[in-house]
Amino acid sequence: MTKLKNLFYLLAFGGTLLAIKFLLIDKIFPQFPNDAGIWFTSGLLLVILGVFVTEKYFTRSLDVLVNVITLIVVLLTLDKPELFRLWDAVFFYCIAVGILALISFVLYDEQKDQNLSSQKIADMSGTVARFLGSSRLLFSIVFILSIFNYFVFSIEKSQLITKEQVAVLVLIIFWGAVLLVEPIDRRFIQPLFDRATRKNRDKLVGKVVRRISPNIIVAEQLPNISTPSAGTLMALNRLRPTNGDHGRALMYLYSQDTENSRHAFFFALDSSPDEVSEDIYVHSIEVDAQRAIAARFPDNEIIRNRSNLVGFVDSGSDIDILKIKMIEGVDNEKRIKEGDLVSVSFYGSPTKYQIINVQTASEAVQGTNKQGGKIITAQQIGAWQTDKQKFEDMGWVPEINAPVFIESAGEEVELIDKNCYRVGVVPKSSYPIYINLEECVTHHIAIIGKTGTGKSRMSAKIIEKMAQIGYQIIIFELDRKHAQSLTRYIDSSLVEEQASDAFDLSKTTKPIVSINLQVDAKAKGTTGTVNLSDIAAGLIEKVIQYQIKDETKKICIAMEEAYDFIPESTFGSQAFGQPTVSRISQMVLKCRKHNIGLLVITQRTALVTKTILYQCHTIIALQSFDETSKNFMGAYINQRYLDSMSILPRFRAIVVGKGSSCDKPVIVDFFDPKLATPNATARAAATIP
Structure with a gap:
């Protein structure tokens, strides 16, 4: 039924009901108690809720709850419910149906595995509730009972036809007409109207030529037929279908042109392979028929989500x-x-x-x-x-x-676990990807990417989150006064500075300690390249000694441009600091036993010792061009993701490893690119999630 036709039926039956009440019932039965008016209330609810407004095609669990609550309110308003026979039975019937509908409404979740016990219970209770609680059945019961409770005595007192008997008969006829109008309209009135006007008739789209899979049907499209939009519902039927018989349901997908014809591809919703034969055609159908098809498949995902x-x-x-x-x-x-x-x-x-x-x-x-x-x-x-x-x-x-x-973006998912850091979201979705900071500390984490990709900003926010949940962070950084240094992205109220030669973790008053590295001539090689391995090794030893006394606290050592502290053997002279780097590697192996983790930050993995890098079980990889970084990441991700590393846009990363909320590697948007404008560094850093 169209909306206009529904409105017509609603007004017609509503007006008829009012006429019956004021012109017939109130005059024939003027002395009846107020409770007798329940026939009118239930009849009105049947018309409004049952047939022409809320349940035109199917009944939902929420509809059942509305029906039950409405009827309970009506029953409770009776002055003398004891005069209404079966009042108790109807009341408890409503309660039972309402409980079933509530169970279905609360438990059902289309995102969950439908084989779970909770989903099976929801489905079974919903099926029963929708049948027993449909407004057609529920209000019909009360309507018929009210007639027999308050009016049927007039039929019993005389065998002659009386005006009272006529009134009761009119009520029953009205009830039957309300229930029968929809199937009569669908099977008789609408087809007759279509024939009379020769409008809104199904149009022939094309002839089925083959089925290329159980669900995909191909039809040769007729000339001069406009191409429908993807997702349009159509019908599979004979060349001349009978009126009202729309046949099997199809959904249009796309068309392809050949030298002499155009082929349209359809998804078959309910047809079987033996139905595709020479006399089977595809017909376009009107909007009402499409709605009817959609109503036949309320749980069909391809119909419900066909726009995507x-x-x-x-x-x-x-x-x-x-x-x-x-x-x-x-x-x-x-x-x-x-x-x-x-x-x-x-x-x-x-x-x-x-x-x-x-x-x-x-x-x-x-x-x-x-x-x-x-x-x-x-x-x-x-x-x-x-x-x-x-x-x-x-x-x-x-x-x-x-x-x-x-997938498309929906409502943002709020993280429950406060020990996790939200790295970002999967592009164009609302699914968050986060890292478990405890896993990152016990199994170490590395952030790699070329300069300007946002790795320092991300590292800063991870460090701030660690500080927020009670971790102690020590930052190793050579050039702290540089405009792009790590500490410049961190809230200064959380940071204190200590000199490397006077480092004492027991004297810290803030959660983040930035080491003021004292670089002298001994820390430089023959080429003048800075080697801070000895200083770093001494600092790590102090951290371990401090932590052994009380291992309840978690500590993270962050190395900005880690190649300054743990260089690869091929970086500079072959013997440049390597004994010390090997000693650091051994200490890092033991760190996890003492709740000490490593945050390795570098733009080139080629310059960082792989002995330590391969101990990092959580990796956040930003755009990188060098083959060494790709070779290193090859241990964690497949070739397709490796190929993506060199073309990742700014503020997009690949997250993988033990600490990730995804078992597989995943590309993540971690920062709003709208904020990546000149002179916006401070504002951007403050708004990263």
């Missing part, structure tokens, strides 16, 4: 990598880019994949004709666990031709 459909699972997919046959033109419409998130459901859960590549491909359309297309490559990052606030690897692959949807 981007393609289907293609061959060549595996547990980690998803190949997606992209719907033609959807990339321009959705502005799809590397790093965007897509979703596909299997095992009852929507599993997220991150786009890491796209390739062009061609396929045969008809005979030797070929049509170009695009194949998206996406890496699985897992299913989002709301209770744990993290992604978990699903460890399997979806069915071929399963629909794939693009």
Whole structure:
């Protein structure tokens, strides 16, 4: 039914009900008690809530709750409920149905695995509640009971036809008409109207030529047929379908042109392979029929989320990598880019994949004709666990031709665990990626990236978060007065300075200690290159000695431009500080036992000893060009992500490792690029999440 027609029926039946009350019932039964008016109330609710407004197509659990609460209020307003037979039964019936609806409403979560016991209970209780609590059934019970309780005595006292009997008969006829008008309209009135006006008739779109998969149907489109928009619902039927029979449901995906024809691709919602034959055609249908189809599949994800459909699972997919046959033109419409998130459901859960590549491909359309297309490559990052606030690897692959949807930003997810730092969000989504700071301390963390990518700002915010939750941080930094130094991004009220030769952790009054490194001639090699390994080793030994006395506190040692303190053997002279670096490596191995962690910050991994870098089990990698950084990251991420490292935009990073909230590597937007403007350093640093 159209909205206009629904309004007409609502006014017609509402007006009829008022006429019956004031022109018939009130005059024939003037002495009846006020409670007898429940017939009118239940009838009005049946018309408004049941047929023409809230439950035109289907009943939701929330609708059942509204129905039950409304009817309970009506029952409680009766002056003498004892005169209403079965009042107790109806009341407790409402309570029972309301409890079932409430259970379904509270427990059901479409994001959870539908095989969970809680979801099975929600589904079963919802099914029962929607049947027993539909307004058609609920208010019909009260309407009929009110007639028998207050009016039926007039039929019993005389066998002759009386005006009282006529009035009761009119009430019953009204009730039947309200319930029957919708199916009569759908099967008789609307088809008759269509024939009379020759408008709003289904149009022939094309003839089915083949089915390329269980769900994908191809039709040869007729000439002069305008191309519908993606997601339009259509019907699969005979050439001349009977009136009102819209056949099987299809959803239009895209069209491809060949030399002599155009082929339209459809997703079959409920048709079987044996239904595709020479006399099967695709018909366009009117908006009302499309709504009716959508109502037939209230839980069908592809209908519910068709505006975000981007393609289907293609061959060549595996547990980690998803190949997606992209719907033609959807990339321009959705502005799809590397790093965007897509979703596909299997095992009852929507599993997220991150786009890491796209390739062009061609396929045969008809005979030797070929049509170009695009194949998206996406890496699985897992299913989002709301209770744990993290992604978990699903460890399997979806069915071929399963629909794939693009994710979009929603309501921001607030972190529950205060011991975690929110690195950023997966691009164009609201899913946060965070690192567990305790894991970062016990298993060390490294932040790598070329100059200007934002690694110092990120490091500063991680350090501030550590200080906020009670960690002690010691910063090793050579050129602290430089405009881009690490400490300049940190809240100065949290920082105190100590000289390296007078360093004493027991005398600190603030959570962050910045070491004022005393560099003399002994700290320089023959080439004049600064070697701070000896100083760093001495400071780390002091930290360990201090921590051994009381290991309850967690300490993090941050090394800005770590190659100044733990250089690789190939950096400078082969013997330049290497015995000391080896000693530092041994100390770092023991640090985790004493709740001491390392935060390694560097722009080039080639210059930092790999013995320590490989002890960092959480990595945040920003844009890097050098092959050494890629080779180092090759131990953590696959080749596709490695290829992305050199083209990562500013304020985008790859997060991977033990401390990450995602079991897989993931690309993250960690900073608002709108703030990356000249003279905005202080403001930007203050607003990083």
